Amino acid sequence: MIYLDNNATTPLDPTVSEKMSEFLKEYFGNPSSLYPIGREVKEIITQAREVIAKALGATRTEIIFTGSGTEADNFAIRGVLDAFPEKKEFITSAIEHPAVIQTANYLEKKGIKVTYVPVDEYGTIDLDFLKDAITPQTALISIMFANNELGTIQPIETASKIAKEREVLFHTDAVQAFGKIDVDVNKLGVDLLSISAHKIYGPKGIGALYIRKGTDISPLIYGGHQEREMRAGTENTIGIVGLGEAVRAVQERGNKDKKRIEMLAEQLKKGIEEKIPKVKFNGHEKTRIKGTLNFAFLSLEAEAILLALATKEIFVSTGSACSEGAEDVSHVLSAIGLRPEIARSCIRMSLGRFNTEEDVKIVLQELPEIVEKLREISALDIDED
Ligand code: PLP
Numbered sequence: 001m002i003y004l005d006n007n008a009t010t011p012l013d014p015t016v017s018e019k020m021s022e023f024l025k026e027y028f029g030n031p032s033s034l035y036p037i038g039r040e041v042k043e044i045i046t047q048a049r050e051v052i053a054k055a056l057g058a059t060r061t062e063i064i065f066t067g068s069g070t071e072a073d074n075f076a077i078r079g080v081l082d083a084f085p086e087k088k089e090f091i092t093s094a095i096e097h098p099a100v101i102q103t104a105n106y107l108e109k110k111g112i113k114v115t116y117v118p119v120d121e122y123g124t125i126d127l128d129f130l131k132d133a134i135t136p137q138t139a140l141i142s143i144m145f146a147n148n149e150l151g152t153i154q155p156i157e158t159a160s161k162i163a164k165e166r167e168v169l170f171h172t173d174a175v176q177a178f179g180k181i182d183v184d185v186n187k188l189g190v191d192l193l194s195i196s197a198h199k200i201y202g203p204k205g206i207g208a209l210y211i212r213k214g215t216d217i218s219p220l221i222y223g224g225h226q227e228r229e230m231r232a233g234t235e236n237t238i239g240i241v242g243l244g245e246a247v248r249a250v251q252e253r254g255n256k257d258k259k260r261i262e263m264l265a266e267q268l269k270k271g272i273e274e275k276i277p278k279v280k281f282n283g284h285e286k287t288r289i290k291g292t293l294n295f296a297f298l299s300l301e302a303e304a305i306l307l308a309l310a311t312k313e314i315f316v317s318t319g320s321a322c323s324e325g326a327e328d329v330s331h332v333l334s335a336i337g338l339r340p341e342i343a344r345s346c347i348r349m350s351l352g353r354f355n356t357e358e359d360v361k362i363v364l365q366e367l368p369e370i371v372e373k374l375r376e377i378s379a380l381d382i383d384e385d
Contacts (some may be wrong), residue, residue: 048244069196151292202246
């Protein structure tokens, strides 16, 4: 199998699964219990929290565990809007993940004015537009760090500075950035930041929200005293152990993965551009998570390519996994100005820790043949302009 959908999810790192199974076998206590088997688990959670805080340049008390990256995004946005009921405006970008876009839609239904910052053809936000969109009514700005479909990295430092100058809180969805590029909450100047374990070789169903000390935010989930009363519910202890270990592994590996993945992705990109006619690369050439490659294969339907590749045990995506199966074209590809018939021909390949040179070699053998065959029977004849 050649797995090229690491932006959708990643396989568990063996060190993570080992740590999780050790924990499962030995610990079952409730971390809220005061006797030793509870306190032990509480201590293990604290250690994981410490690892994550350190990786983000934060302190332990600024990390709240959540049930997913999606929950972290919901918590940040709804929590801040709830804490400032007098402020009725929210700003985000046109290319956010559904976790943010759908939350924005919900807010709109509740009477909040949402402004969507547009992006250019590479998927980079318009900072002047952002500046002009802020009013005294703005409660929060949420701009993703790296886009899941294109990999494009946003100028978060500059955007958060703009927010700070106007005394507006700033959240970034760093789910696709964390573990791939440097994510330091102080360098970035953000107040809130979301991460998710299953994008960094950890388990599914666990994420975290960084909340800068002193930030006004209401809980999303009410109940017991867990997570400093910011996120009630008995902790997903096994998930937390997995997230902590996944982060530890990322830290330990340093730039090793990044360099290798970048090198492999560059080989794949070059190979596709050389071997396959009528392709269009989407996303920023430089300011991008380099392991993410998004190509339009003109005159073809992306799904046909995806299915043909799958018969060869090569797994790619037609965009964000969350919009897969949806009838309409990706809002991200529309936002960068792609015509629907071009957007429908786009394939995303996202490389990860476990990909090899052999993977790239095989894809570069199979993909050109598949594209050529499909084009022979395609009724479409679409040009870039
Ligand atoms: N934000 C971005 C940018 C993502 O890519 C994803 C997952 O695809 C999420 C949020 C949601 O994370 P989770 O799957 O943990 O809910």
